[in-house]
Amino acid sequence: MSYLKPLFKHPRLPKNKLGYTLKEYEGSLSTLCAGCGHDSISAAIVQACYEMSVEPHKVAKISGIGCSSKTPTYFLGNSHGFNSVHGRMPSVATGASMANKDLLYFGVSGDGDSASIGMGQFVHVIRRNLNMVYIVMNNGCYGLTKGQDSATADQGSKSKAGSINPFQAIDLASMAIELGASFVAQSFSGDKQQLVPLIKAAMQHKGFAFLNVISPCVTFNNNPGSTKSYDYVREHIEATSTLDFVPEMPEIKASYESGQSTSLALHDGSLVQLNKLATDWDPENRISAVNALQQARAKQEILTGLLYVNSEWKDLHGVLNTYHMPLNRLDESDLCPGEENLLSINASYR
Amino acid sequence: MKQAINDFIVRFANVNGTGSASANFLFAKTIFRMGIPVTPKNIFPSNIQGLPTWYEVRVSEKGYLGRREGIDLMVSVNPQSMAQDIKNIKPGGFFMYDSTKKLPNEYLREDVHYLGVPMMEMSNEAFTDPRKRQLLKNIIYVGALAKLLKMDVAAINQLVKEQFEGKSQLIQANMAALQLGLDYAEKHFKFPLPFHLAKRDLIGDKILIDGNTACGLGAVYGGATVMAWYPITPSTSVAEAFEHYCQEYRVDPATGENKFAIIQAEDELAAMGMVIGASWNGARAFTATSGPGVSLMNEFLGLAYFAEVPAVLIDVQRAGPSTGMPTRTQQPDLLLAAYASHGDTKHVLLLPSTPRECFDLTALSFDLAERLQTPIMVMTDLDLGMNDHISEPFHWEDEREYDRGKVLNAEELDHIGKFGRYLDMDGDGIPSRTYPGTHPTKGAFFTRGTSKDEYAAYTEDGAAYKRNMDRLLKKWDTAKSLVPKAQIYQEKNKSEIGMMFFGTSQFSAEEAKDLLAEEGLHLDAIRIKAFPFGEEVGEFINSHRIVFVIEQNRDAQMRKMIMMETDTAPSKLAPVLNFDGMPITADTIKSEIIQYLILEKEQDHELSKTTV
Numbered sequence: 014m015s016y017l018k019p020l021f022k023h024p025r026l027p028k029n030k031l032g033y034t035l036k037e038y039e040g041s042l043s044t045l046c047a048g049c050g051h052d053s054i055s056a057a058i059v060q061a062c063y064e065m066s067v068e069p070h071k072v073a074k075i076s077g078i079g080c081s082s083k084t085p086t087y088f089l090g091n092s093h094g095f096n097s098v099h100g101r102m103p104s105v106a107t108g109a110s111m112a113n114k115d116l117l118y119f120g121v122s123g124d125g126d127s128a129s130i131g132m133g134q135f136v137h138v139i140r141r142n143l144n145m146v147y148i149v150m151n152n153g154c155y156g157l158t159k160g161q162d163s164a165t166a167d168q169g170s171k172s173k174a175g176s177i178n179p180f181q182a183i184d185l186a187s188m189a190i191e192l193g194a195s196f197v198a199q200s201f202s203g204d205k206q207q208l209v210p211l212i213k214a215a216m217q218h219k220g221f222a223f224l225n226v227i228s229p230c231v232t233f234n235n236n237p238g239s240t241k242s243y244d245y246v247r248e249h250i251e252a253t254s255t256l257d258f259v260p261e262m263p264e265i266k267a268s269y270e271s272g273q274s275t276s277l278a279l280h281d282g283s284l285v286q287l288n289k290l291a292t293d294w295d296p297e298n299r300i301s302a303v304n305a306l307q308q309a310r311a312k313q314e315i316l317t318g319l320l321y322v323n324s325e326w327k328d329l330h331g332v333l334n335t336y337h338m339p340l341n342r343l344d345e346s347d348l349c350p351g352e353e354n355l356l357s358i359n360a361s362y363r
Numbered sequence: 364m365k366q367a368i369n370d371f372i373v374r375f376a377n378v379n380g381t382g383s384a385s386a387n388f389l390f391a392k393t394i395f396r397m398g399i400p401v402t403p404k405n406i407f408p409s410n411i412q413g414l415p416t417w418y419e420v421r422v423s424e425k426g427y428l429g430r431r432e433g434i435d436l437m438v439s440v441n442p443q444s445m446a447q448d449i450k451n452i453k454p455g456g457f458f459m460y461d462s463t464k465k466l467p468n469e470y471l472r473e474d475v476h477y478l479g480v481p482m483m484e485m486s487n488e489a490f491t492d493p494r495k496r497q498l499l500k501n502i503i504y505v506g507a508l509a510k511l512l513k514m515d516v517a518a519i520n521q522l523v524k525e526q527f528e529g530k531s532q533l534i535q536a537n538m539a540a541l542q543l544g545l546d547y548a549e550k551h552f553k554f555p556l557p558f559h560l561a562k563r564d565l566i567g568d569k570i571l572i573d574g575n576t577a578c579g580l581g582a583v584y585g586g587a588t589v590m591a592w593y594p595i596t597p598s599t600s601v602a603e604a605f606e607h608y609c610q611e612y613r614v615d616p617a618t619g620e621n622k623f624a625i626i627q628a629e630d631e632l633a634a635m636g637m638v639i640g641a642s643w644n645g646a647r648a649f650t651a652t653s654g655p656g657v658s659l660m661n662e663f664l665g666l667a668y669f670a671e672v673p674a675v676l677i678d679v680q681r682a683g684p685s686t687g688m689p690t691r692t693q694q695p696d697l698l699l700a701a702y703a704s705h706g707d708t709k710h711v712l713l714l715p716s717t718p719r720e721c722f723d724l725t726a727l728s729f730d731l732a733e734r735l736q737t738p739i740m741v742m743t744d745l746d747l748g749m750n751d752h753i754s755e756p757f758h759w760e761d762e763r764e765y766d767r768g769k770v771l772n773a774e775e776l777d778h779i780g781k782f783g784r785y786l787d788m789d790g791d792g793i794p795s796r797t798y799p800g801t802h803p804t805k806g807a808f809f810t811r812g813t814s815k816d817e818y819a820a821y822t823e824d825g826a827a828y829k830r831n832m833d834r835l836l837k838k839w840d841t842a843k844s845l846v847p848k849a850q851i852y853q854e855k856n857k858s859e860i861g862m863m864f865f866g867t868s869q870f871s872a873e874e875a876k877d878l879l880a881e882e883g884l885h886l887d888a889i890r891i892k893a894f895p896f897g898e899e900v901g902e903f904i905n906s907h908r909i910v911f912v913i914e915q916n917r918d919a920q921m922r923k924m925i926m927m928e929t930d931t932a933p934s935k936l937a938p939v940l941n942f943d944g945m946p947i948t949a950d951t952i953k954s955e956i957i958q959y960l961i962l963e964k965e966q967d968h969e970l971s972k973t974t975v
Contacts, residue, residue: 093799096811104633108640340588341645350612362570
């Protein structure tokens with residue numbers, strides 16, 4: 014791998030509405046393992062932000078700890094980033110959002126960060142419907158500490174050391190719907206065709222947008238017997254557009270069965286075109302979405318695509334009825350009641 | 364018993380959840396309105412209904428606001444605690460009780476005067492509604508006390524009218540109950556008691572308020588917009604007060620929108636995370652908690668220290684360790700707070716001792732947090748937070764501007780060349796920061812709890828790490844000049860012995876100082892208001908032979924911090940400790956100091972004998 018990022022920029026690189034090229038949305042060179050699924054997700058975020066013409070500095074990237082949580086360094090270099098503590102990204106994002114409702118918040122987390130140490134915060138940020146994009150880069154293992162099983166590892170999956178995971182996997186997407194997340198999607202790091210539009214839709218959604226993205230660990234979860242290994246995945250590859258070299262997940266074929274197309278309107282009126290959706294399931298119906306996920310689980314499939322969306326629920330700012338201007342822009346004249354009021358407060362305690 | 368005007372202690376023994384709090388407050392507030400210094404203290408269980416609770420009121424013409432030993436009058440309406448309550452009265456004292464039922468013989472003490480008032484019977488006769496019967500029973504004893512202690516009845520009536528404004532039925536019922544008590548006492552007892560009240564003008568423009576309300580109000584005035592908290596005794600009323608005053612002063616009249624965001628978090632970890640996220644993003648944010656919450660927040664405090672994010676935490680301390688005594692007071696979190704989190708960390712502490720200081724220091728904490736880009740912890744305690752105290756009134760200079768610290772705007776970023784988030788440009792250890800969203804191409808950086816260089820890039824280079832850690836120490840030195848200076852009680856030292864205290868120990872320590880002076884022992888005194896210690900603290904210690912460090916915890920935590928931070932020899936600092944969960948008293952301080960000095964003398968004596 015190379016250690017320096019080339020500064021060269023092709024003069025005829027296409028530009029978006031703001032006049033920015035893709036380069037303006039990139040970050041530092043990744044230090045993750047070559048071929049890591051996470052880098053593909055970072056690339057999809059870069060692509061989505063470029064295509065959506067967001068001002069890079071109007072985005073805040075917040076993460077916890079782990080391989081996934083390192084990625085905010087590798088995209089949107091002109092955005093502020095906050096690599097906080099393990100499992101606590103949701104609370105930092107909540108505070109940040111309260112301070113400035115005008116920024117777009119990307120929360121990046123992993124399966125250890127969200128499904129184990131940070132489960133409590135994950136649950137409660139859903140409950141509050143915080144207006145943010147929450148991406149879990151889900152590889153079923155702890156990469157940064159060399160491959161221990163995580164809480165999303167499939168039961169029966171074999172680790173690199175040879176042990177069989179005896180525990181049931183936590184299904185973050187089902188759980189998110191159950192808890193009342195207003196936007197839930199599932200995808201695969203290798204499926205950029207699907208991932209980019211999903212991220213774009215998540216960015217447009219006003220409320221908590223959750224993306225559970227399966228992202229294989231090339232180094233520690235790539236052995237025979239692992240349900241997230243290259244070989245196992247390759248055997249199950251379905252015809253799909255693969256822009257990345259990282260292999261597909263086997264279960265993906267299930268979500269591709271239907272060629273039907275449907276479109277969904279988001280809060281701001283934009284449309285999401287859905288092409289990989291099972292025919293008998295309505296992503297605006299929570300019961301239908303949960304049912305479809307349960308059925309897929311029974312068949313050992315992973316459903317990808319937009320699973321559930323609700324554009325009606327108020328986000329946290331709506332619930333708290335916060336001021337239309339960001340709170341961090343208010344000054345003494347807005348915030349301090351002054352000496353005259355203090356005199357009457359004093360009088361009320363005499 | 365000799366006559367005593369405005370100098371006695373009344374303790375009320377009630378059952379939790381029976382409405383005694385408002386009757387007892389009525390008693391204390393009337394004395395306040397009579398212009399007499401008064402200090403009420405709640406001694407309550409960790410329980411909502413049914414357990415014993417006490418309310419102790421000290422009246423002090425001399426203005427001593429600390430606790431004092433010795434109960435002159437016990438008002439007992441709780442059979443559960445009666446046996447103990449009778450034992451606690453000082454010889455010659457009085458015992459008022461509900462004589463609806465006859466007092467068992469074993470409760471009779473020869474050296475105590477008994478004042479039986481059939482409160483329940485009277486209340487049942489006068490009122491029909493069961494809830495009212497229970498509530499007004501308490502007002503009946505206030506009426507009896509009014510007669511016995513020469514309370515200003517007009518002042519009581521006025522307070523009742525204020526409390527039940529617009530509810531004329533309730534005002535009438537309360538007035539009737541008061542009169543019942545007054546009449547009963549007039550008919551059955553010799554009045555007034557040897558100790559009683561006389562109107563004075565000793566209060567001036569002071570107010571009677573609890574510290575938690577003052578902290579919440581200080582946060583409103585200090586410009587806090589985001590509050591995240593998790594319910595925990597004894598800090599909860601800070602959040603309640605903040606919300607109350609935000610509703611009053613921070614709702615936009617045109618739109619009805621809130622210029623604040625209050626979040627009840629899922630736990631203290633999340634509460635602190637929210638504070639850090641909001642502060643990072645340029646809002647003034649704070650949390651309020653107690654010791655167990657600070658334990659949970661340690662991880663985030665370390666992050667805020669190392670990543671240099673402002674944060675304000677109000678720690679209303681209670682007795683630990685672990686769940687400890689959740690409704691009892693102590694100052695046990697100093698070491699926890701000062702050095703919170705793993706690695707080399709130090710945090711700024713502010714130590715208020717009155718509601719006025721709760722207000723001032725909470726407002727100031729936001730300036731300090733943003734100036735120093737680090738957590739600031741306001742260390743109050745249950746006694747200060749939940750009890751009403753007579754305090755100087757609040758004051759605010761309307762021209763006062765918030766110190767938002769070193770924050771670069773877009774224009775400044777255009778002119779500075781390469782932005783170094785952790786670059787010390789001014790030599791004070793404080794670098795400049797930027798808020799997210801400031802500039803399209805400049806000023807973005809990555810905030811992290813990992814080591815970084817001056818430009819916020821991740822590094823494992825030992826030299827860069829060390830430079831950063833050394834700069835944080837330089838910032839710590841800068842903090843010393845920014846935090847409030849200690850209060851020194853004398854212009855020039857008058858004694859070779861000093862006393863040092865902070866927070867709620869102030870009242871009793873000052874009283875002890877006077878008591879010792881009355882016996883010919885003059886002590887110099889210093890009250891610490893902040894950590895890190897300013898130079899004046901070291902100078903005070905150096906210029907005295909011995910310094911008594913008065914505090915309310917077992918391990919003499921302030922004494923240890925002084926030893927560590929000022930390199931003072933342990934032998935020079937004598938601990939004076941109180942940690943039974945009750946506010947420290949002047950008697951304790953006085954007797955411990957005397958005892959220490961006697962022992963010291965004996966030792967010196969023996970030493971000289973052996974050397975001879």
